[in-house]
Amino acid sequence: MNDKTRRNLPLGFRLVQGILRAVPLSVHRTMIRLTARVAKTLDRRHTHVARVNLDLAFGDTMSREEKERIILRSYENLMIVALDTLLNQGASPETILSKVTFENEEILRQALQSGRPILFVTAHYGNWELGTLAIAAKFHIPLSVVGRPLDWSWADGILRATREQFGVRMIPKQNAMKAMIRAMKAGEALGLVVDQNTASKQGELIDFFGYKARHTPAAAILARKFDAVVIPVFSRTEDDRRWTVTFHEPMPVQKSDDPEADILDQIRRQAAITEEVIRQKPDEWLWLHQRWKNQYEELYRVP
16 A cells, blocks of 8 residues: 555544554453453344354254353454454555564465466455465465445445455455456456355355355356366464464366256355354354355344
């Protein structure tokens, strides 16, 4: 981001960011822990959503105490991501990369050498915002990312300015397919978050933690059309200070005489790797989203 773009950001934002940068990290963490406890208590709707999700995902195999701990951690992680994203606006590549360790980066390097388009699939897991910036800062690849604009224009301007650093370009989620196709044709890497519920007409039914859920087909359609290398990538942390960004083995892209079967196979693979990652460390996923709403909407109604 250039200095002119930064000067166009609201003065209030720049002042708040300056103050937060001057505050010790330990103070940030204390504030987040306290705020998360208050949010979990007062935000009955999203706390209920998280309980429904955890009951669907783990049933009686996980204790109620552990589920409540994960819900609290989900609030904490969301706040950590939001704060870190705010602080990352205008940060240098060195600052971004000082927070990240890459795992299996040879997977991405081999994909780059192949000359094929690259399609990253990920989830609202770990510090997903930082992962995008770190990949762009480290590997210097043109990267387009699909995301939903925020409802408040001033907040969306700040978020977009933060996301569009180091060559990253944002594609608004609504009617994104044409822009995604242009990005693929231009040889850009493309990143999609694939862990959210969709409407019946916009997603395919797959099994997720043993229950039916809708899954976006966009990444699968593009992967088949452009013979892309599909790389699952997720970040995780042990101390909320540094994150490990892991590239997983590329997922095979089928191209048979049955396009619908090929796309469904790819979608199932995306759902399976997402579930596998979440099961390994459940407390870093965003459990506050109504993941199974399309099939179990009645469960999400707050009693």
